[in-house]
Amino acid sequence: MDVREKLNILADAAKYDVSCSSSGSNRSTPKGGLGNGCQAGVCHTWAADGRCISLLKVLMSNACKYDCAYCVNRRSNDIPRATFTPKELIDLTLEFYRRNYIEGLFLSSAVVGSPDATMERLVRVAKELRTVHKFGGYIHLKSIPGASASLLHEAGLYADRSSVNIEIPSDQALQYLAPEKNHASIYKPMNYLAERKLEYNAGGNFSRYSPRFLPAGQSTQMIVGASGETDYQILTLSNGFYKQQQMKRVYFSGYVPINADKRLPVITTKPPLVREHRLYQADWLMRYYKFEYNEILDEQHPNLDLELDPKVGWALRHPEFFPIDIQTADYEMLLRVPGIGVKSAKLIASGRRYGKIRLDSLKKMGVVLKRAKYFIYHPDTPASLRRLYPEMVRPLLIQQAKPVQLDLFNDQPLLLSAS
Amino acid sequence: MLSISYDSTFDGFLSVVFEIYRQRLSVGDIRPDRLEGTSEDLFMQPFWVETNPDSARRLKRAIVNAASEDVLYLLDTVFRSEESGVEMKMLAFLRKLFSGIDKNYGKNPTSEEMLPLYMIAQSVRREAGDMRGMVRFTKLEDGTYFAEIEPKYDIVTLLAGHFRSRFANERWAIYDSRRNYGIYYDGCGVMEVSVPDIKEVTAGLPPDSIKEMWKDFYKAISIKERENPKLLKRCLPVRYWKHLPEREASPATWLESDWINPKFTRSSPSTLLPSDVAKANSRAQVLLR
Numbered sequence: 001m002d003v004r005e006k007l008n009i010l011a012d013a014a015k016y017d018v019s020c021s022s023s024g025s026n027r028s029t030p031k032g033g034l035g036n037g038c039q040a041g042v043c044h045t046w047a048a049d050g051r052c053i054s055l056l057k058v059l060m061s062n063a064c065k066y067d068c069a070y071c072v073n074r075r076s077n078d079i080p081r082a083t084f085t086p087k088e089l090i091d092l093t094l095e096f097y098r099r100n101y102i103e104g105l106f107l108s109s110a111v112v113g114s115p116d117a118t119m120e121r122l123v124r125v126a127k128e129l130r131t132v133h134k135f136g137g138y139i140h141l142k143s144i145p146g147a148s149a150s151l152l153h154e155a156g157l158y159a160d161r162s163s164v165n166i167e168i169p170s171d172q173a174l175q176y177l178a179p180e181k182n183h184a185s186i187y188k189p190m191n192y193l194a195e196r197k198l199e200y201n202a203g204g205n206f207s208r209y210s211p212r213f214l215p216a217g218q219s220t221q222m223i224v225g226a227s228g229e230t231d232y233q234i235l236t237l238s239n240g241f242y243k244q245q246q247m248k249r250v251y252f253s254g255y256v257p258i259n260a261d262k263r264l265p266v267i268t269t270k271p272p273l274v275r276e277h278r279l280y281q282a283d284w285l286m287r288y289y290k291f292e293y294n295e296i297l298d299e300q301h302p303n304l305d306l307e308l309d310p311k312v313g314w315a316l317r318h319p320e321f322f323p324i325d326i327q328t329a330d331y332e333m334l335l336r337v338p339g340i341g342v343k344s345a346k347l348i349a350s351g352r353r354y355g356k357i358r359l360d361s362l363k364k365m366g367v368v369l370k371r372a373k374y375f376i377y378h379p380d381t382p383a384s385l386r387r388l389y390p391e392m393v394r395p396l397l398i399q400q401a402k403p404v405q406l407d408l409f410n411d412q413p414l415l416l417s418a419s
Numbered sequence: 420m421l422s423i424s425y426d427s428t429f430d431g432f433l434s435v436v437f438e439i440y441r442q443r444l445s446v447g448d449i450r451p452d453r454l455e456g457t458s459e460d461l462f463m464q465p466f467w468v469e470t471n472p473d474s475a476r477r478l479k480r481a482i483v484n485a486a487s488e489d490v491l492y493l494l495d496t497v498f499r500s501e502e503s504g505v506e507m508k509m510l511a512f513l514r515k516l517f518s519g520i521d522k523n524y525g526k527n528p529t530s531e532e533m534l535p536l537y538m539i540a541q542s543v544r545r546e547a548g549d550m551r552g553m554v555r556f557t558k559l560e561d562g563t564y565f566a567e568i569e570p571k572y573d574i575v576t577l578l579a580g581h582f583r584s585r586f587a588n589e590r591w592a593i594y595d596s597r598r599n600y601g602i603y604y605d606g607c608g609v610m611e612v613s614v615p616d617i618k619e620v621t622a623g624l625p626p627d628s629i630k631e632m633w634k635d636f637y638k639a640i641s642i643k644e645r646e647n648p649k650l651l652k653r654c655l656p657v658r659y660w661k662h663l664p665e666r667e668a669s670p671a672t673w674l675e676s677d678w679i680n681p682k683f684t685r686s687s688p689s690t691l692l693p694s695d696v697a698k699a700n701s702r703a704q705v706l707l708r
Contacts, residue, residue: 004632011639029587036585043654044552045665047641050650054552057640095629098564098589099556256644271644347537351529354521364534 001082003092009082013062013073014108016258017165017221018251022054022103022138024216025160033134035097035104037160037215042103055106055140056096060084060121064110068167068178069261070226073110077259083112086125093129097137104138104160105129115146123151126158138216143193145185152189156196161216161248164190169234173227177263193218194245217248224279225255225272226264230302235282239293242286252279278304285310288342289335307398312338315375316390323377323386326362327352339372370400420447422463427451429498430475432506436513437474449506485516486525496540499573508535547574551581553659554593557621557630564591565620567662575602579609594620630664637665 023041043052059073061083067075093105107125109118122141129135141159143152155162164186168174171183193214200213220241224234234252241247254276257267282304285291289311296310297303305313315322315338324333326348334345344365348357359378363369374393377386421444425431432449439446447463482491494509512532516524524530528537556564564586568575575595579602582591586604594601596617603612614620660666 004628004635007632008635008639011636015640015642029584032588034586034588038551038581040548042552043549045637045663046651046654047637048648048651049641049645050647050654051641051645052654053637053640056636092632096633098586099558099629099633100552100554100566101633103552254645256642273645347528351527354523354527354530357529361529361531361534364538365529366538 003084003088006082006084006088007058007092009080010058010060010062010084013079013110014057014059014106016072016253016256017057017106017108017142018051018253019106019140019163019219019221019249020052020054020057021161021216021219021249022140024248025138027136027138027160027215029136030134033136034094035135035137037136037138038103044100044102054103055138056093056102056104057106058084058089058108060089060107060109060118060125061112062110063112065113066111066178066180068181069259069263070167070177070223070255072258074259086121086128089125090129090133093137094133094135097135102137104140106140108142109144111144111146115144116148116151119144119147119151119155123155123158126155130158140216143189145181145189147189149192152192153196156193156213157211159214161219162193162214163219163221165221166237167221167223168227169222169224169229169237170227173229177227190218190220190245197246217246219249219251220247221251221253223255224252224276225269231275231279231282231304232297232299232302234279235286235293235297238283239286250283252276252283274306275304278306278310282310285314290332291336308394309338311336312371312397315388316394319388319390322375322388323381324375325379326357326376327379337372337375339368339370339375341366371397420445420463421466422448422450423466423468424450424452425468426470427453428470429495430472431468431470432498432509433475433478434471435468435506436510437471437478438468439510440517441474446510449510451501451506454503481517482513485519490516490525493536493540496543497536499577500539500543501573502539505539508532512536543572543574546570546572547577550574550578553655553663554578554582555662555664556591557624557627559620559624562590564589566591566593567596567617567621568593569597569658569662570595571658573598575600576611578602579604583609634665 021041022037023039025037026039027037029036041054043054045053047053061081062073062079063081063083064071064073064075072079089105089107093102096102097104105125107122109122111118122144126139126141129139138161139159140161140163141155143155143162143164145164152162166174166183166186167181168177175182197213197217200211222234222237238247238250241250254271254273255265255269256271257265257269260267282293282296285296286293291314295314301313301317304310308316315336321333321336324337326334326337331345331349334340334348335342340348344362344367347365348362351357351361356379359369362372374388374396423435423439423444423446425435431451435449438444444466479491482494494512497505497509515530515532521527527533550568550570554566554568556566559565573595575593575598578593582593583604588606590604590606592601592603592612594612594614594617599617600611600613602609604610655663655666
């Protein structure tokens with residue numbers, strides 16, 4: 001089997017890993033070597049499904065010994081199997097990188113033989129890229145649950161980011177769908193890497209010569225819609241990852257049915273794309289908009305509104321804060337206005353020091369006035385009218401969202417599923 | 420009223436501003452010479468200003484003194500947008516800045532004259548950022564890595580720093596074939612270059628197996644059930660596809676968004692992918708019913 005065939009099989013096998021970011025690591029080009037890391041990350045292209053591609057995302061091998069119900073590479077599936085040699089993978093990475101196709105390598109693998117044997121191969125690729133080929137580009141290595149601490153440690157020295165996928169948000173469902181896995185075995189490498197990273201950072205005084213450990217931190221991923229967790233459970237879990245494991249990113253992957261399995265939703269189920277989108281929006285609110293997870297959802301509202309984005313949802317549940325005066329409101333409060341993003345909030349905050357911000361300049365800044373107008377007030381508005389009536393605003397906001405063509409053959413009509 | 424022309428360089432524009440102040444010109448329009456002969460205004464008198472590096476330098480110093488280095492950099496970025504009429508917007512900003520009415524004028528990004536400039540600069544910077552990822556090199560016979568791009572804005576020189584540090588031990592060139600110049604890195608420094616015929620540079624190259632593998636990879640990585648052409652076009656504007664190997668094979672008509680619109684009719688033979696035709700048909704039927 002030649003490299004091209006292997007690439008086809010092993011890229012196809014890796015496509016359900018949604019992690020794509022290449023940010024957070026500003027590695028400089030090694031002397032006489034190739035490539036560097038860019039703090040903000042660089043997207044190189046976008047796939048036909050609209051997801052960004054910045055890394056050569058492949059599996060080392062797809063000959064898995066496990067049999068997880070949701071996974072395309074499970075033992076009981078009859079699919080072509082392939083395994084890269086380290087050299088093939090290294091050459092491919094370097095050649096792609098030289099043509100500026102990619103920002104680096106994302107390397108994962110099915111578990112072949114023992115976890116240690118698998119992890120050892122992954123680490124070998126990263127190590128050779130860094131030491132023999134003086135490669136300064138981004139490397140994302142998957143940590144294999146069950147691999148020994150020394151290998152995980154070594155991986156942290158050569159890779160920029162590492163990830164262990166939580167797969168299914170609840171332990172019970174995970175053990176049901178993937179009998180060989182449980183949350184404890186997934187948390188173990190995660191916690192180990194988080195502790196080591198803290199240790200490396202504890203020294204304080206950095207120089208560019210001091211060894212670095214996973215400069216871009218860790219990430220994880222969970223499948224949404226394969227088991228019955230609520231959005232509240234999912235957000236609680238990701239909040240824990242951000243707070244306790246200092247996770248850089250939590251990815252959500254709407255369940256795409258691949259295998260016919262009686263433990264899973266039927267094979268014709270459509271991936272819950274809107275729900276996934278709402279979860280990412282909620283995740284954004286937590287990471288960039290200073291929202292707490294339990295502000296976005298709580299036990300009374302355990303699921304995200306599919307019709308409105310979570311920021312609007314929060315604003316409508318809290319009419320007591322709105323409308324606000326953009327001339328005087330805190331930066332944190334500006335961030336909470338639907339239609340105002342981080343960039344425009346910053347512009348408002350810096351511009352209003354020199355003069356009044358008018359409505360038409362808000363529009364020029366890129367504020368989405370058709371959303372924001374219900375939540376801010378004009379100096380001319382009489383004080384008696386400065387109230388927000390959620391029950392009146394909600395239908396107006398939904399109307400503005402583009403009408404969706406109903407699918408005749410959908411067994412779950414949109415209107416029903418949204419209620 | 421004068422319609423001032425200059426040589427379309429930033430220094431040229433600064434010389435124009437300098438002359439406007441020095442000779443107290445009453446200016447109606449500032450036009451770069453690349454717009455030659457388009458819609459001459461009868462009531463404006465044409466006037467040519469020669470680029471003078473010395474007056475440009477003096478004006479730069481004046482801008483830094485009145486505002487900051489950042490504002491000078493902002494103006495340079497805005498100038499690269501090549502948008503029609505951007506010169507007058509910049510002149511309006513400079514007039515307000517030098518009038519000295521407001522000491523903090525240069526710091527306020529939301530002022531009436533600065534906000535439009537700020538937004539233009541943002542889209543120029545965005546393209547320069549995107550282009551760092553969307554440059555595709557081909558290996559030439561002599562080992563130089565060569566890339567052709569056609570960006571909307573004049574940003575090719577903004578890419579120099581990024582690629583110089585990234586591919587420090589190689590020779591490479593990025594060529595803007597729309598503006599007919601590019602940058603070349605010879606292993607130690609970056610210089611501006613131009614070539615007589617861009618097509619000859621890559622002519623006669625043997626097929627690149629790595630490029631084919633990249634196309635394979637691109638196809639393999641997308642999930643069919645999630646395909647989303649609208650999102651794809653928002654993230655990866657169609658105007659860039661020509662120079663992206665992973666996208667260049669897409670049929671030309673795929674580029675137009677008409678197949679998303681179910682009402683479209685097509686008289687010429689369709690070059691859409693069969694699956695797209697089926698999709699469009701099924702949507703049209705839904706509408707008919």
